[in-house]
Amino acid sequence: MTTTPGRIAIVGASAAGFAVANELRDQGYDGTISLIGAEALPPYDRPPLSKRKAIDIDDIALADLGKLEALDLNLCLGQRAVGLDTIDKIVRMADGRAVRWDACVIATGADPIRIPGVDSVLRTMADAHVIQSRLDRAGSVAIIGAGVLGCELASLTVSMNCAVTVIDGLPGPMQNRLGTSVSDRLRRHHEEAGVMFRLGQTVSDVAGNPDQGYRIGLSDGGTVQADAVIAAVGCRPATGWLKDSDVPVNNGVVCDENCRAMPGVFAAGDVANWFNPRFGRHMRVEHRMNATEQGMAVANQLLARGQPFDPIPFFWTDQGDLKLQVHGLVGPDMEIVRLDGESDDKRFVLAYLREGLIEGVLGWNMAQMLRKARPLIGRPRAAIADWAK
Numbered sequence: 001m002t003t004t005p006g007r008i009a010i011v012g013a014s015a016a017g018f019a020v021a022n023e024l025r026d027q028g029y030d031g032t033i034s035l036i037g038a039e040a041l042p043p044y045d046r047p048p049l050s051k052r053k054a055i056d057i058d059d060i061a062l063a064d065l066g067k068l069e070a071l072d073l074n075l076c077l078g079q080r081a082v083g084l085d086t087i088d089k090i091v092r093m094a095d096g097r098a099v100r101w102d103a104c105v106i107a108t109g110a111d112p113i114r115i116p117g118v119d120s121v122l123r124t125m126a127d128a129h130v131i132q133s134r135l136d137r138a139g140s141v142a143i144i145g146a147g148v149l150g151c152e153l154a155s156l157t158v159s160m161n162c163a164v165t166v167i168d169g170l171p172g173p174m175q176n177r178l179g180t181s182v183s184d185r186l187r188r189h190h191e192e193a194g195v196m197f198r199l200g201q202t203v204s205d206v207a208g209n210p211d212q213g214y215r216i217g218l219s220d221g222g223t224v225q226a227d228a229v230i231a232a233v234g235c236r237p238a239t240g241w242l243k244d245s246d247v248p249v250n251n252g253v254v255c256d257e258n259c260r261a262m263p264g265v266f267a268a269g270d271v272a273n274w275f276n277p278r279f280g281r282h283m284r285v286e287h288r289m290n291a292t293e294q295g296m297a298v299a300n301q302l303l304a305r306g307q308p309f310d311p312i313p314f315f316w317t318d319q320g321d322l323k324l325q326v327h328g329l330v331g332p333d334m335e336i337v338r339l340d341g342e343s344d345d346k347r348f349v350l351a352y353l354r355e356g357l358i359e360g361v362l363g364w365n366m367a368q369m370l371r372k373a374r375p376l377i378g379r380p381r382a383a384i385a386d387w388a389k
């Protein structure tokens with residue numbers, strides 16, 4: 001018989017870690033929960049950081065102080081875990097203390113990849129404050145990376161009347177995710193708003209500083225000059241602190257379908273590379289909704305009432321007046337079939353197919369119709385004809 005652990009340590013106090021703690025209490029768990037977070041702030045939501053300016057913590061906190069107190073947590077904020085001992089069942093902290101556990105959840109998220117010479121990235125509230133203060137006095141900004149985050153930042157900064165140049169080695173924004181045709185449409189969306197692109201160009205060097213501005217060298221020998229520069233070139237799972245532990249790590253913490261890495265150790269959120277039985281493969285998903293859902297799933301595993309975690313991934317991105325949403329899997333090498341939309345391409349829904357099977361659906365300013373298309377995921381191409389009737 002499985003017994004419920006008396007002490008649960010959750011490392012990472014953000015969307016996934018908070019969801020574990022919250023769900024445990026919601027389900028009546030009355031043991032000790034330690035919630036350990038490197039940031040000094042209480043858990044907060046990251047998506048608004050790239051979509052709105054001048055954000056206050058109270059606007060994006062996942063729980064107010066009253067709610068946090070009611071959860072009765074051993075809250076260790078501003079404290080970094082530096083090691084996980086799975087024999088003695090201890091989380092080692094940077095200040096030398098140890099937190100003991102009977103079960104441990106790794107929810108340390110992801111760290112932004114940095115580019116030499118660029119000191120601005122956007123992952124935390126502190127990063128957002130630095131960027132905001134730079135943009136307040138910048139007339140021009142260069143964004144390196146035309147992925148989701150780079151595109152959102154382009155929309156945000158162009159709305160602040162900055163001259164914005166987005167640089168990427170790929171031929172189009174989000175091209176490696178959405179494919180060429182949608183990427184072309186996305187590029188048009190941003191260019192109409194005034195964003196400039198330098199595509200198919202990698203950055204060779206960056207020189208300068210916030211006071212004197214930056215000169216960004218490109219692979220074709222050209223340069224971009226800007227008052228501010230932000231790197232938005234993706235993240236790596238935050239697993240460095242596990243290097244001396246025996247927790248399996250390979251592009252994140254490797255887990256089974258129950259989000260379990262080894263006996264008593266689980267992972268959730270951006271850091272988890274778990275086996276999704278629905279798709280028959282391991283996946284690591286850097287999406288906000290997944291962090292909460294996986295956190296809740298792990299809480300139920302800890303209470304021995306869990307199910308294999310087999311979600312259809314979902315993400316959204318807001319880029320100016322564009323609301324793009326994706327259910328399931330999409331990719332540049334997939335076949336795209338248009339399901340619905342308007343002739344001017346301001347709203348549409350697409351299906352993404354691999355080997356005749358619908359694996360994902362994308363909505364461009366068409367959320368309601370996208371929800372109707374979602375059940376197509378997992379079905380063969382022939383289902384589209386019935387759906388359209």
Ligand SMILES: Cc1cc2nc3c(=O)[nH]c(=O)nc-3n(C[C@H](O)[C@H](O)[C@H](O)COP(=O)(O)OP(=O)(O)OC[C@H]3O[C@@H](n4cnc5c(N)ncnc54)[C@H](O)[C@@H]3O)c2cc1C
Pocket residue numbers: 011012013014015016017036037038039045046047048049050079080081082107108109110122123124149238241268269270271285286287288289291314315316317318
């Ligand atoms: C600017 C921005 C915009 C986004 N917009 C969207 C969006 O529009 N749509 C969408 O689906 N997703 C979006 N995301 C992604 C979404 O926010 C993440 O998927 C989600 O935050 C993941 O939650 P998490 O708890 O797994 O990890 P994180 O939110 O990264 O939290 C991990 C926490 O663990 C802490 N930590 C790390 N190492 C240690 C350690 N050793 N000891 C203690 N604590 C540690 C970190 O400080 C951090 O607080 C966005 C992300 C960012 C940064």
